[in-house]
Amino acid sequence: MRNKILHESMLYFSKNGFSGTKMSDLAKHIGIGQGTIYVYFQSKEELFQEIHKMINREKDIKQVKVLASLPIPAKRKIHKLTKDVLLQLEKDDRFAGTIALNTQMLLEQDEDYSAGTTYQSELYTYMAKIIEQGQKEGSVVSGNPLKLADYYWGVVYLYALKKLFTIKYEMISAEDLERTVLK
Known part of the structure; x- marks a missing residue:
């Protein structure tokens, strides 16, 4: 689930940017509850930082x-x-x-x-x-x-x-x- 969130979030952020992304909209895009994202990431910033690390690797x-x-x-x-x-x-x-x-x-x-x-x-x-x-x-x-x-x-x-x-x-x-x- 964590990898799915990272992959789908990367695509969503690439379309909407950081400031244009709301966690509720992101969860809908992924097809999961918003709370599921927070099981793996404490905040939008933490999720985005993890994606940033992934990209730089x-x-x-x-x-x-x-x-x-x-x-x-x-x-x-x-x-x-x-x-x-x-x-x-x-x-x-x-x-x-x-x-x-x-x-x-x-x-x-x-x-x-x-x-x-x-x-x-x-x-x-x-x-x-x-x-x-x-x-x-x-x-x-x-x-x-x-x-x-x-x-x-x-x-x-x-x-x-x-x-x-x-x-x-x-x-x-x-x-x-x-x-x-x-x-």
């Missing part, structure tokens, strides 16, 4: 970190990452929820969007390292590496939302996603 950040350190061309790293991200998006609601909620959490931390909190994410900083490498190699477009990482993950975020909250959608192609960063 996810392999997508680890994968980008490992890719950034490999001694291979950046273009190959981006191809590998894109292939894996699109495959996971297509097959796994949990991955889509992780991407959506991680982005939502970053935006809620910086509600006026001026402090650059988004760029403090490990996902963005390691992607920026790959982009910088590609710029030096001549395979990646010029521009601010963090903004280019933002474009890339912004497109992934959009398709994660489509996966989670629309009935029919066409998945983006690897070529189209890579256009955000590759020449």
Whole structure:
């Protein structure tokens, strides 16, 4: 039951954000009584923190970190990452929820969007390292590496939302996603 609550809550928070989530609505969404949530979590904040921990342990950040350190061309790293991200998006609601909620959490931390909190994410900083490498190699477009990482993950975020909250959608192609960063 705890895992079900975590999984369903992650999806619900990714759609509604922390401030837009009421525990009573969340319980209805999961199909359980509100008290059942409180058996496992003392508060909405504790539940959200547990989801946050779960997201930060996810392999997508680890994968980008490992890719950034490999001694291979950046273009190959981006191809590998894109292939894996699109495959996971297509097959796994949990991955889509992780991407959506991680982005939502970053935006809620910086509600006026001026402090650059988004760029403090490990996902963005390691992607920026790959982009910088590609710029030096001549395979990646010029521009601010963090903004280019933002474009890339912004497109992934959009398709994660489509996966989670629309009935029919066409998945983006690897070529189209890579256009955000590759020449």
